[in-house]
Amino acid sequence: MKKKDDVIISISTYKHENLHFAVGYSNNRKIVRIALPQKSLEEAVYEISKYHPKYHLSNENNNIAQKISSMYFGENLDFDLNLLELDLGESFPERSTLKTSFERKVILEVAKIPYGCVLTYKEIAKSINSHAYRSVGTAIGKNPFPIVIPCHRVIRSDGKVGGFGGGTPMKVEMLENEGIKINKSLKISDSK
DNA sequence: GATTGACGCCGAG
């Protein structure tokens, strides 16, 4: 009997401006994880393979990886969320980082934030009827689909950009690529 | 239970 966790995923990559993007797919063609851009191909692939050790590299679907890189660099593109395997808890019980309903609620709420806009961790918590601001941050930190699920658009209530898995500088860069102004003390400068 | 957070709020310097 085949364990679900043994599925072999395929990883496709795309390079732009010396940054390597990687996307992992399950055998049903859904995206199981997106890697933030890395300086080398090996690092980009590792960001996927550390959650899904059984994989092969593929050149199929790297148009998607290319699209994701365009979004990273600030293009305002629509992305079909149906391409994402949001049900990771079921499909990949061991590797999942979206196990609980709380985490899924948070991620789905973040998915609604439009291009060029930001919300605070507190606002996300409020919209899912919770006061667990810190837990919202922790859940967003596990986002398997960065860039597409715009976790970089969630900031602190004091106006600072806050933490980010790929480092605060990357978060700043992504926000600036969307036209959001950020001053030297890492605060969003009001764009009115 | 105890510890740990990509947080929030307030008060003291």
Place this chain on the structure above:
DNA sequence: CTCGGCGTCAATC
């Protein structure tokens, strides 16, 4: 403005 300190609650051990 920076820093503690405490509040808060989901996840993890």
